[in-house]
Amino acid sequence: MIDPLIALPGYVLNRAAAANLANLNQQLSKLGLRHSDASLLMLVASNAGLTQSDAGKMLDIQRANMVPLVSRLMKRDLILKEPVDGRSHGLFLTRKGKAFHKEAVAIINDLEARMLESVSEDLRPHLMPILSALWDFNMKKPAG
Amino acid sequence: MIDPLIALPGYVLNRAAAANLANLNQQLSKLGLRHSDASLLMLVASNAGLTQSDAGKMLDIQRANMVPLVSRLMKRDLILKEPVDGRSHGLFLTRKGKAFHKEAVAIINDLEARMLESVSEDLRPHLMPILSALWDFNMKKPAG
DNA sequence: TATTGTTATACTCTATAACTATA
DNA sequence: TATAGTTATAGAGTATAACAATA
Numbered sequence: 001m002i003d004p005l006i007a008l009p010g011y012v013l014n015r016a017a018a019a020n021l022a023n024l025n026q027q028l029s030k031l032g033l034r035h036s037d038a039s040l041l042m043l044v045a046s047n048a049g050l051t052q053s054d055a056g057k058m059l060d061i062q063r064a065n066m067v068p069l070v071s072r073l074m075k076r077d078l079i080l081k082e083p084v085d086g087r088s089h090g091l092f093l094t095r096k097g098k099a100f101h102k103e104a105v106a107i108i109n110d111l112e113a114r115m116l117e118s119v120s121e122d123l124r125p126h127l128m129p130i131l132s133a134l135w136d137f138n139m140k141k142p143a144g
Numbered sequence: 145m146i147d148p149l150i151a152l153p154g155y156v157l158n159r160a161a162a163a164n165l166a167n168l169n170q171q172l173s174k175l176g177l178r179h180s181d182a183s184l185l186m187l188v189a190s191n192a193g194l195t196q197s198d199a200g201k202m203l204d205i206q207r208a209n210m211v212p213l214v215s216r217l218m219k220r221d222l223i224l225k226e227p228v229d230g231r232s233h234g235l236f237l238t239r240k241g242k243a244f245h246k247e248a249v250a251i252i253n254d255l256e257a258r259m260l261e262s263v264s265e266d267l268r269p270h271l272m273p274i275l276s277a278l279w280d281f282n283m284k285k286p287a288g
Numbered sequence: 289t290a291t292t293g294t295t296a297t298a299c300t301c302t303a304t305a306a307c308t309a310t311a
Numbered sequence: 312t313a314t315a316g317t318t319a320t321a322g323a324g325t326a327t328a329a330c331a332a333t334a
Contacts, residue, residue: 001194002191005186008252009259009271010168010256013157014164014179016275016276016279017157017160017162019279019283020158021158035158039149039155045148046147047146050145058145058147058149111154112152112153115153115278115282118280120273123270127274128153130274131156132156134160134259137258137262138160138164138167
């Protein structure tokens with residue numbers, strides 16, 4: 001059986017990412033979190049008071065799709081909103097949110113570290129520059 | 145604004161892959177195809193007569209989720225089924241399917257080539273070994 | 289006029305369970 | 312017993328359009 005796809009960097013990139021996401025979600029399920037929940041917790045932890053629009057821009061999640069994400073974490077008492085002005089709300093971690101953030105970071109760092117170690121030592125320094133280059137290229141939405 | 149995520153290889157991997165997929169789907173929309181359609185066309189082109197179970201295993205798409213994918217391409221007269229035995233059906237490209245496959249491959253190869261060129265020449269040889277290592281690691285579903 | 293948050297909606301992808309018919 | 316295809320269903324993620332309130 002011939003696989004013409006495994007020679008394509010984009011295909012391997014996507015399969016690697018999908019598998020990584022599955023692993024991450026499986027690990028985070030211990031906390032009842034999804035990767036999107038964890039990324040928002042990390043963003044709010046580093047930027048207390050940012051609005052959900054700001055968070056959406058950083059995470060590349062549209063405003064409309066931030067609503068159920070923020071709502072879910074608020075219902076679980078992990079984040080709270082404080083009014084900034086009449087239309088914006090700043091996001092903050094609750095005490096419980098800080099505890100979950102700490103656990104999530106531990107899980108994420110563990111998986112990231114093991115993944116890094118799986119790359120041979122001579123290739124490891126090139127990992128982030130290459131992934132960043134691929135991200136940059138594709139972010140610029142090259143029309144072709 | 146601090147972004148604690150961009151230092152994480154897994155996060156950058158996922159953002160790069162998502163952006164790549166968006167670009168690919170945008171390019172393939174010229175043909176009315178999705179990336180999943182194109183990958184199946186490529187697999188069938190290289191392995192005429194393989195079953196949809198075989199294809200699903202190679203693409204890591206579950207049997208149940210192959211059904212609407214195959215049906216869609218059959219409705220568009222791009223692939224057809226031939227009975228192998230009482231329960232299996234071999235997949236083949238139609239004449240029209242071969243034409244679409246050719247166009248899809250051109251689009252994919254163009255995007256892949258431009259993406260490769262966006263990586264500096266000294267890093268380029270390390271791209272596939274690194275992506276393959278990340279795929280391997282995450283495919284083994286490391287429990288942690 | 290532009291921005292923030294929201295609602296509604298739809299499509300894709302993924303995941304599981306259960307059924308049938310065949311091997 | 313195991314496999315191939317199918318149906319039904321549910322949950323994520325993503326995309327667009329439209330609206331109210333506010334800047």
